[in-house]
Amino acid sequence: MSAATPPPAVIPALTEYLLALADDKFFLGHLDSDWTGLAPLLEEDIAFSSLSQDEIGHASAIYQLIATWDGRSADRIAFGRAPGQYRCASITTIEDDFDWATAIARRWFCDHFDALRLQRLCGSNFAPLKALATRIAAEERIHAAHSDAWIVRLGKGNADSRGRLQAAVDRLSTPAADLFEPTPGVSDLEAAGVILSDPRMFERWKESLERVAAAGGISLRVSPRAASAPPAGRAGRHQPGFAAVHAELSEVFQLEPDAAW
Amino acid sequence: MRLLLQPDETAKRRRNKQRGRPRRERGATMLTRDRVMNVLQGIDDPEMPISIIELGIVDDVRIETRTDGDAVHVRLLPTFVGCPALDLLREMVEERLRASGAQAVHVEFVFDPPWSVSRISQAGRERLERFGIAVPQRGGQGGGASTCQAASRPALVPLSRSGGEDAGALYEAQESEPVRCPLCGSEQTTLHSPFGPTRCRSIHYCADCRNAFERMKDV
Numbered sequence: 001m002s003a004a005t006p007p008p009a010v011i012p013a014l015t016e017y018l019l020a021l022a023d024d025k026f027f028l029g030h031l032d033s034d035w036t037g038l039a040p041l042l043e044e045d046i047a048f049s050s051l052s053q054d055e056i057g058h059a060s061a062i063y064q065l066i067a068t069w070d071g072r073s074a075d076r077i078a079f080g081r082a083p084g085q086y087r088c089a090s091i092t093t094i095e096d097d098f099d100w101a102t103a104i105a106r107r108w109f110c111d112h113f114d115a116l117r118l119q120r121l122c123g124s125n126f127a128p129l130k131a132l133a134t135r136i137a138a139e140e141r142i143h144a145a146h147s148d149a150w151i152v153r154l155g156k157g158n159a160d161s162r163g164r165l166q167a168a169v170d171r172l173s174t175p176a177a178d179l180f181e182p183t184p185g186v187s188d189l190e191a192a193g194v195i196l197s198d199p200r201m202f203e204r205w206k207e208s209l210e211r212v213a214a215a216g217g218i219s220l221r222v223s224p225r226a227a228s229a230p231p232a233g234r235a236g237r238h239q240p241g242f243a244a245v246h247a248e249l250s251e252v253f254q255l256e257p258d259a260a261w
Numbered sequence: 262m263r264l265l266l267q268p269d270e271t272a273k274r275r276r277n278k279q280r281g282r283p284r285r286e287r288g289a290t291m292l293t294r295d296r297v298m299n300v301l302q303g304i305d306d307p308e309m310p311i312s313i314i315e316l317g318i319v320d321d322v323r324i325e326t327r328t329d330g331d332a333v334h335v336r337l338l339p340t341f342v343g344c345p346a347l348d349l350l351r352e353m354v355e356e357r358l359r360a361s362g363a364q365a366v367h368v369e370f371v372f373d374p375p376w377s378v379s380r381i382s383q384a385g386r387e388r389l390e391r392f393g394i395a396v397p398q399r400g401g402q403g404g405g406a407s408t409c410q411a412a413s414r415p416a417l418v419p420l421s422r423s424g425g426e427d428a429g430a431l432y433e434a435q436e437s438e439p440v441r442c443p444l445c446g447s448e449q450t451t452l453h454s455p456f457g458p459t460r461c462r463s464i465h466y467c468a469d470c471r472n473a474f475e476r477m478k479d480v
Contacts, residue, residue, distance in 0.1 A: 135342055
């Protein structure tokens with residue numbers, strides 16, 4: 001039987017790592033919910049609503065896990081932080097302006113990243129995290145299959161769909177690599193067995209994306225984020241678009257932060 | 262889209278009915294584990310006509326005898342992490358156990374062990390099939406397993422938009438077992454969408470009886 005809280009020495013690093021995971025899901029889920037009622041097919045209306053519900057549900061469960069040692073409530077962690085305290089990568093805050101190819105490509109990069117990130121957590125020696133990650137990973141498999149199917153469908157569609165998809169993939173491939181910006185203390189978490197190490201994670205991500213891109217007949221150029229790159233989303237340095245998304249998703253909470261729901 | 266709307270309406274009706282139920286005097290009954298399990302057996306999932314016991318989401322029940330009456334601790338396993346019915350479920354369990362004599366009820370949602378379709382009982386499977394929801398026979402490809410390998414991802418092959426009776430279908434799913442239509446028994450079925458009316462169900466189409474039906478996701 002493992003402890004209900006992680007070893008105190010790794011708590012700051014684990015909190016940062018899990019905030020990055022939860023914030024990615026929270027922002028991606030919020031942006032995807034824009035498609036409720038507006039997706040190009042009824043099935044995709046339901047799909048994107050479900051994907052949003054999943055992502056925000058995953059984020060909520062992770063915030064609740066953090067809250068078990070953090071002292072703040074899950075709601076306060078989710079909605080009550082200053083912009084510089086959010087850890088989401090830039091791709092999860094880029095709005096799609098109702099371009100379907102952008103929405104699909106954004107999901108595709110994130111879904112493949114999450115599949116690998118969750119594998120590292122499924123082997124955690126911190127039992128509550130291992131259990132939650134295992135359950136989330138089962139749901140994420142459906143997400144990745146969904147975005148893969150759409151990449152192939154748009155890629156094999158006509159010149160218009162292929163062109164729009166290619167443009168979206170090209171535009172998002174650089175911010176997508178920001179998903180790999182590390183949070184502080186990852187090596188300590190690996191040494192403690194709280195997360196597994198995956199030195200080939202970028203190559204594995206690239207290979208899994210390339211297989212799908214090839215099936216859809218589109219080209220893909222992704223490069224690893226340079227170690228010398230300036231701090232970005234994981235350090236709270238967000239793109240200009242972040243502020244509007246953050247203001248929107250925390251709008252109701254900020255009306256009365258101490259209200260009981 | 263009958264199936265899309267019906268479960269929520271059923272839940273609303275059930276909820277209203279429960280609100281009107283008179284509460285028993287506190288401490289009138291000594292609670293036993295059997296009695297608590299019987300009460301839980303009588304509670305249906307808010308979104309499907311299946312007891313929460315048969316659905317396999319009750320992980321553990323503990324009765325704490327106190328001087329001011331019994332406190333019941335119930336550990337529940339969400340089917341999906343983001344299931345929006347969890348608050349309603351908690352409310353239903355609390356109300357029914359209090360009405361059965363519990364002084365206090367503590368409902369906790371946990372993910373260990375992870376829920377999977379393999380936890381649905383045989384009686385539950387039959388009940389869901391009668392309602393028109395197919396259940397994977399083997400089940401638990403993802404949720405119950407201790408691994409989370411990307412290799413076990415279901416393959417969804419996009420179908421061409423042109424031609425075919427079900428031209429709206431997005432996928433030709435490579436399922437781990439034939440998907441049997443719960444309405445006519447045919448296995449000539451296709452996955453219409455992995456996202457259905459609730460988080461735990463997908464939508465399928467039967468080429469023989471030409472009905473859409475739902476299936477518990479194979480997690």
